[in-house]
């Protein structure tokens with residue numbers, strides 16, 4: 001089985017979010033970038049398929065050269081090879097289009113992406129990719145088992161979960177649950193050394209339309225100070241929630 | 249040319265988000281000077297939509313669509329959009345709608361924008377405001393394609409009634425290969441979900457252990473709220489993963505969010521910040537949640553929560 005894991009290069013979850021160039025660009029100054037957490041759960045599940053079922057795992061990112069350390073980290077975690085499509089990620093559609101091209105070239109059976117990236121939260125790359133490839137698609141995926149071409153998966157739904165069966169070729173939108181937090185791997189020295197020797201291929205992008213364009217950013221209005229209520233005057237809290245906030 | 253809205257139902261009844269997206273569709277239709285057509289799949293009674301501005305309902309009844317299937321639902325919406333000549337399609341941010349929307353986007357060659365929080369500031373060019381960076385910022389995004397799909401963030405627009413009634417028409421789409429078979433659904437039907445809840449009661453590691461959740465569930469019951477938890481609580485197996493909220497869990501955009509024994513780490517706050525009113529109950533005055541909350545009680549949850557339940561019961565009894 002050939003697996004392609006899509007890796008989005010995103011600001012660490014503790015990053016301060018600021019914008020530059022007249023609020024039109026995300027300010028990367030002082031920001032540490034990491035593998036998108038949803039993708040890391042998928043990558044770790046892919047490692048399981050590699051170790052238990054002999055799968056071959058390639059990671060891919062659509063982005064500039066600055067994303068390569070993130071791809072190297074994925075290699076250090078255990079992926080066999082990496083591909084970078086050399087173009088900035090401008091919208092979900094164009095990224096999916098580049099990825100579809102990589103999938104067709106490499107004849108992958110399974111593509112694992114994250115259900116969404118934690119920066120733009122577009123949540124469209126795996127679905128658009130599946131649509132373009134006419135492949136089966138399960139998102140918010142919290143368990144995945146594969147036997148030959150038969151697939152058993154579980155999807156998180158509002159208020160519960162749903163178990164499904166399907167077949168390869170398949171695209172997954174992964175998240176926590178695919179593996180547990182405690183299964184995530186921190187690359188060790190040996191992994192890091194080996195990663196340096198693994199292939200990281202840079203491919204040039206294909207032409208694609210840009211369906212949506214980011215115009216500008218703004219930050220939420222600053223919040224007023226908290227109103228403290230004494231723990232022996234909870235009637236006041238009830239009254240504030242009813243009369244002032246009007247939420248009960 | 250009308251605006252098409254996909255109004256989701258569950259066991260035949262419209263979800264609250266269906267009425268919200270219908271209200272939103274009406275607001276866009278007003279700006280564009282057109283009407284609203286809703287697509288309902290296996291809904292029992294579509295009359296409710298008229299009160300939220302829908303002019304016409306396309307009613308699909310098909311047992312093949314009894315279980316949700318993203319491919320098939322996207323295809324049905326596509327056929328409805330084509331038959332109506334719709335250039336703007338509105339969907340919700342439910343798990344199912346977020347699942348089908350990208351597939352629909354491919355089918356219609358449409359640009360799709362998720363997590364939209366307002367009616368477009370401009371319709372030519374078509375620019376919408378959406379939340380991004382897990383609620384740490386908003387992004388204005390322009391949709392460049394002729395056909396546009398807007399995914400409305402839950403509880404961002406609200407329900408807006410408008411006098412009127414909707415005509416209903418049967419719509420008989422052709423159903424594609426499903427590709428995916430639903431084997432089983434595991435869902436508590438008697439509980440309000442985090443996505444639909446107006447009030448969410450959430451608890452963290454401060455609760456010390458799973459055996460102490462009785463009071464959290466009771467508080468949620470009194471308020472008709474959904475229960476949620478911080479990430480370590482689900483990692484420790486104290487609560488199911490489906491309750492984990494935050495940047496790597498479910499987003500929350502309720503009217504009221506009550507955080508009990510939760511410190512307010514940045515990853516937690518990011519996911520719940522879209523909630524309108526936030527209350528924190530925590531022993532530690534220095535807990536970062538106090539900076540994000542509207543109301544705070546410095547105190548021991550094991551004392552405050554049972555007392556708050558009594559006060560709320562008394563309040564509810566008076567109402």
Ligand SMILES: Cc1cc2nc3c(=O)[nH]c(=O)nc-3n(C[C@H](O)[C@H](O)[C@H](O)COP(=O)(O)OP(=O)(O)OC[C@H]3O[C@@H](n4cnc5c(N)ncnc54)[C@H](O)[C@@H]3O)c2cc1C
Nearest residue numbers: 452453454478479494495496509510511513515516531549
């Ligand atoms: C990549 C990444 C992603 C993450 N994503 C998420 C996410 O999506 N959601 C999330 O929640 N976290 C997330 N986290 C974890 C986050 O950083 C925090 O560790 C977590 O939110 C803390 O959970 P907590 O508040 O329950 O526990 P703690 O931080 O341990 O806080 C417990 C709180 O309870 C209070 N307390 C103790 N006893 C009592 C009492 N008797 N009465 C009242 N209060 C009491 C304490 O004062 C303390 O403030 C993420 C972390 C990382 C690195």
